[in-house]
Amino acid sequence: MKENWSDSDAEEFANHLHQRTEELYNIPDAEPDDEGLIECSAFIMQDMVIFPRMISPVFILPGPNMVAVLDAQANDETMIAMFLQNPDAEVPTLEDFLPIGVEIAVGRLLSLSDGKSSALIQGRRRVEIVEIVQDDPYLRVRARPIYESIEVNREIDALMRTSRDLFEKCVQLDRSLPDEAHIYSLNIPEPGWLADMIATAISFPLKERQTLLLLADPKERLKRLNWLLAQELDVLQLEDEIQSKVQNEVDRSQREFYLREQMKAIQTELGEGDIWMRDIAELRERIEKAGLPEEARKVAEKEVERLAQMPSMAPEVGIIRTYVEWILENYPGISKLKIISTLNTPPKY
Structure with a gap:
């Protein structure tokens, strides 16, 4: 948001964003057939991961993804985000993608000056990719929804507490993370949802985000998340120590400079010069x-x-x-x- 925006501009922007977000919830989930499978157009992702329940902006270039989005929106359908793990494949096959994708809703397209378009996408649920049923002019796939149902026992509760504690410390040290992120995590009751939310907030490497996506078991996902959070916290604490030392050196140098300038002024006042x-x-x-x-x-x-x-x-x-x-x-x-x-x-x- 631009710093020189007026309050009315900021309010209009917030209302517009809220409206675009609300539109996503109006797109219904795909209904499974008699085999428990859903069929949707594919949205191919190469360098990002979207998690269930999370909302993220994406850029869309002219091509198969654009055509697929337009068709899905015309039919008021969700899509399946498929994550390419072999970027060199000219004509991707099923083996070139992660076996797990995410059913997503794609919002209105906004045209940009460089020929690209942007849209908000909302993750719905993990799906297991079963087969590609169409490859032209875009991919269309069948997938099996993955339903998470896990009892929050003592072990799961302990893992969730650890995740929230580590996440809180990361938020305190990482200026790019808003304080509200930790507050939001405190109000998430489900272990899988909590893991996905934190994985979205922290900028983990792409491979690690893909690993978390592939862990369908919420307990295993939380364990992996806590290991990653502990590593992230170590790096943030080290960065904080280095910044503190640098700041102390700067403060000391500034203090010395200030005292030297004062000494010069006193010497000049006494007629002694420097x-x-x-x-x-x-x-x-x-x-x-x-x-x-x-x-x-x-x-x-x-x-x-x-x-x-x-x-x-x-x-x-x-x-x-x-x-x-x-x-x-x-x-x-x-x-x-x-x-x-x-x-x-x-x-x-």
Whole structure:
């Protein structure tokens, strides 16, 4: 949403989005036939996963997916999202897709300036892909709906509590996750639904999201989810520690800069000027008058420039200044060849 939108613009956008979401619920689920199978147009996905009960925007290019969507909308039908696991297949067969898909509802198409279209899609339920019954002008498949029915016993309850606790910590550390996401998870009573919701919120790698989709058993799905959440939390905690250290260093540097500026102001007020910069200027003047050979002069000037960039109380200041003094004081008694050799291996500091 644009930052300069007015309240009325924001309200209109929210109402429009709500209307588009409500339209999805008006599309009925496909009715199973006598064999318990449903037949729907396929919506092929390659780089994303949609989970049941979740809503997500998608981009649709002109081609089979577009034709399939238009036909499904004309007949007020759901579709089956099929997840391509072999992107190199020119004419995909059943083996090129994940064995599990998701029945989805596809909302109104919105045309974009680049020729693409966008739409909201809503996951309904997992389905087991049985066969492809049509491949032109788009795929049409038969699938068996997967119904989740599991009793929430002590083990399942413990797994759900762990999922919510880990998810809450991730939300606290990940700024891209809204606080409302955790609140929403607290009000989900079903284990499978909870796992799918959290898997949608967290940006897991595509392969891991596909793995979670394939786990039809809610208990196994929660176990896998908790393992992934623990890994994600470790990464977020490490990132938080690094950011805290960096921020502390920035704060310390800013404090030192502020104190140095205050010191300069006090010295100027007392008529003393900047003593440290006067020392630097004196060193530059001595180097200029010393008549050093070019190699020695370049090294000395480089070290003085380093001094000028440092706070006067930095621990390296004494070592660098001693090195410069050594070049200035010892050059007259050293041959050109020897001083070049020495300058190429300066003291360690």
